Amino acid sequence: MHMVKLCVGVSSFEELESYRDERAHWWGANYGEDVHVHRTRMMPKRREEMEGRSSIYWVIAGSIVCRQQILQLAPYTDAEGKDYCDIIMSRELTRVVPYPKRPFQGWRYLRPEDAPPDLGDAGAAGNSMEIAAELARLGLL
Template sequence: MIHMVKLCVGVSSIEELESYRDERAHWWDADYGEDVHVHRTRMMPKRAAEMEGKASIYWVIAGVIGCRQPILRLAPFTDPEGQTFCDIIMAPDLVRTVPYPKRPFQGWRYLRPEDAPPDLGANDDVGSEVIAVELARLGLL
């Protein structure tokens, strides 16, 4: 299994990303007929078979990995001009993770499971999450 990590460009918080999840599929005319979140990217991962139904996409927001979404499947998409893309079809719920700093990069990258930040537990204090995000931004975590 291999995960994916991607910058969440133009989004400043997890709450803002949550507000987009219901709109995004319709922006690209990509209605998969179910309650999913769709993100379109240029390249289909070569390791797609290792990801579908097993991995997650870890979102980098404001320089910090703060959440993930399980990847249900990857679907090829071709636009009317013949340009090919990959639709990443994800579960709609965001799973918050322990904040982890990540420098900017282009596109997406593979993320090994052992390098992925752990999920925040249901009993974890939201206040401590905010402090952890700030520490990560300062390079202290």
């Protein structure tokens, strides 16, 4: 089981890449330097089947455009006693075939058979990403 989440405040794949180095430090988390951390309010009930086997698929500008492998889902409680879930991910971002997604709050489960396929070699993806995004918007992908 995967997770899909809006990448709020991020307008492009490249912008997300630039943030991943800073995220763990924003949250005051200490999970090491080789990870990207995102904090969310709710812990997935299907945590056991996700850790180390799933990815988070990021929605940027109305389309799922990339994914990151979920390494761990760690509980976190702040100084005020509020519980959160730290999504600890691989630093590697993998582009996927863009798939349109309407806005929603929080995160949603994404079945493996519904997940968009990886785009392939990111180095050759420049124009391919734009073309694939337009085809997806037209409902042809």
